[in-house]
Amino acid sequence: MKSYLLHDFIVERNKERCINCGACINQCSFGVFSKDEKGDIKIDERKCVGCLRCVIFCPANALVVRHNPTTYRSNPYWTREFIQDIKKQAETGGVVLTGCGSDKPYKIYFDHLLLNASQVTNPSIDPLREPMELRVFLGKKPDYLEIEFNGADEVEIKTELYPNLVAETPILFAGMSYGAISYNAFKALAMAASEFGTYFNTGEGGFPKELREKYGKNAIVQCASGRFGVDPEYLNCAAAVEIKIGQGAKPGIGGHLPGEKVTDKISATRMIPEGTDALSPAPQHDIYSIEDLSTLIYALKEATNYEKPIAVKIAAVHNVAAIASGIVRAGADIVVIDGFRGGTGASPKIIRDHVGIPIEVAIAAVDRRLRKEKIRNKCSIIASGGIRCSADVIKAIALGADAVYIGTAALIAMGCTMCQKCHTGKCNWGICTQDPNLVKRLNPNEAAKRLINLLRGWSLEIKEMLGGMGINAIESLKGNRDQLRGFGLEDWELEVLGVKGAGE
Amino acid sequence: MIEKGIDSYLSGVRRLNVLMEYVKFNQNVAEINASDLRHKELNDLMRFCAMKGARKIILRNVYGQRYIGTRLYFPKNIKLEIEIYGTPGNDLGAFLNGHRIVVHGNAQDGIGNTMNDGEIIVKGRGGDVVAMAMRGGRIFIRDSVGYRAAIHMKEYMDKIPVLVIGGTSQDFLGEYMAGGIVIVLGIGLKNGKHKAHYIGTGMHGGIIYLRGKIEKYQLGKEVGIVEMEKKDWEILERHVGDFSKYFGYNLDDLLSEKFTKLIPVSKRPYGRIYAY
Helix, strand or coil, rough: CCCCCCCCCEEEEECCCCCCCHHHHHCCCCCCCCEECCCEEEEEHHCCCCCCCHHHHHHCCCEEEEEECCCCCCCCCCCCCHHHHHHHHHHEEEEEEECCCCCCCCCCCCHEEEECCCCCCCCCCCCCCCCCCCEEEECCCCCCEEEEECCCEEEEEEECCCCCCCEECCCCECCCCCCCCCHHHHHHHHHHHHCCCCCECCCCCCCCEEEEEEEEHHEEECCCCCCCCCCCHHHCCCCEEECCCCCCCCCCCEEEEEEHHHCCHHHHHCCCCCCCCEEECCCCCCCHHHHHHHHHHHHHHCCCCCCCEEEEEEEEECCHHHHHHHHHCCCEEEEEECCCCCCCCEEEEEHHCCCCCCCHHHHHHHHHHHHHHCCHHEEEEEEEEECCHHHHHHHHHHCCCECCCCCCCCHHCCCCCCCHHHHHHHHHCCCCCCCCHHHHCCHHHHHHHCCCCHHHHHHHEEEEEEECCCEEEEECHHHHHHHHEEEECCCHHHHHCCCEEECC | CCCCCCCCCCCCCCCCCHHHHHHHECEEEEEEECCCCCCHHHHHHHHHHHHCCCCCEEEEECCCCCCCCCCCCCCCCCCCCHHHHHHHECCCCCEEEEEEEEEEEECCCCCCCCCCCCEEEEECCCCCCCCCCCCCCEEEEEECCCCCCCCCCCCCEECCCEEEEEECCCCCCCCCEEEEEEEEEECCHHECCCCCEEECCCEEEEEEECCEEHHHHHHCCCCCEECHHHHHHHHHHHHHHHHHHHHCHHHHHHHHCCCEEEECCCCCCCCCECCC
């Protein structure tokens, strides 16, 4: 069947600059470039996904990739995207897949929230010269502390404390499985988390055995519906266990790692035969209720001898506050809420773009509900799904989160250009692929360096912003909505977020 | 200090040192009277016994305590023998790592949940979600089981989990199954017919052997019926042989009847539903 689809990009080669070195041919896994009989470079731009690998790796700076200006008659209702998707489905009869978080122009609440700074009445703090605490403790806190004083300067806490994660910055790496991302990308995340003193999340694709000893203490391992590679050793080698119920990019549906991506090593890590689809069912079949969730939370606590916090990750959906309350009552130590901007290696586009709610309102709603029910201390909240910069981190914390997960931002730090073709497995940046020739493009040491730099940069910015507010510990900002003002928001939105309008 | 109301598992849990009266040691055999122990107390005691050198633990008067065997993960890979008198609660042997559990009675939901290795023998019936996501070892249930048995069981290389059910199962047996062996013997079936529907829905690995009548409409569309081969009979002889030994059946009688062998039609049941 002839394809009626318009191609998305135009690739232009400046012939005067081009030295015919063929770097573009080698770099493009989508097959845009080739050489004709005469040895001239030929361009098939219908295959271009706009990942810009060729542009950056062209030594002569001879390439330009831009959006295809040829498009359908302008129609704000029937946009190019709707028309293209219909044509694609008419040609294939399938579910349209995509990668990365939703790109739809829904209102971005982070961009309607403004931070406070001290002026006159409460001096600001200079983080370069004064101590500034970014360390966060994630897990259940006791209702009260019993303290015993022994003599003049010895104080002992009598209350039995719950296991907590200690992160040196309130930024953790979100669950991205080995399988969804490459081994080198996975390893880079582990290395960066371990070096910086924060945590990375293995996703649900298991945890390669050779990385466990070195990086286990910075790992949060996932137990999801597929239960891939979940055995007592896996659970016990990590710092915490996360039960994955849902994901912001695809709430309510499961995951399929297609058989062609289940290579030899992935099959060993997931403990399934090579070439088999790794199917993660939509629900966990032992969890049909909060009581069942509680059963699994305590099964994991039993399996890890009550030594590790157990997190439960859900997508931000309509009743998120009530669900989170149930999760805390079920015994979870950490509640992870993933907003609808959350990324994915593959999701049906229709789900990614239409299901779930923004993370900002979800954090505010959950934090308020847990406070109202006087159980906020029984869990920590990790917010995730579309955290783009340090200001988003700080706003999320001021709305009530304890820390955030970053996924997409971490991938961008490693080289990702958000071309949204993760599901094809042909990632030119060696991140979202299992092709050994592409994977080796990503040097884990260098990628880890980029991640550490990002964490360092954001952490410094957070300190600056905190100092400006006159606050010297990130935990004092948690749920401190006084430091936020809404701008361009309606009354109901301000009420949901629990913030005042600018000028108030 | 006990927190009120919120935690049904941990509130009221007593410390190990006040639970010693519940244990009797006899060389490397420990006997625990579980009658009024909470889930965690019983598992604390079992772990304590194992660390004290017990290699066999007998539990008396078990009344629904959960996760029996789950807390017995030791990197040194100690293997224990656990005998249960009474009715163990949900998630019996969840994440079990090589121990052997014998239940003299019925068991409840979630037997062998994500079990890694070892053996569970139930001299009675099992509840729902038996052997969910089981990864290795063997489970033998003398009578029938509830819904959703063997969901998402999986295998890797020579690590092949086995579930043998003496009676029958309810719907969704072997749903999403990705590996392993399920044998349903249909002992005592009414009119010799299984009643379960949606058997093997979404199945993409492993084998199900059914003794007793089954109609095509009871099967998920992702499974097909294939002929029994010599190696299938060898598999049955081994596992049904042990089943007969454990529960006092005659192997030849059990194997004299026809078996239906179900395998997935594809390793990739949902490979063709996407547009790239």
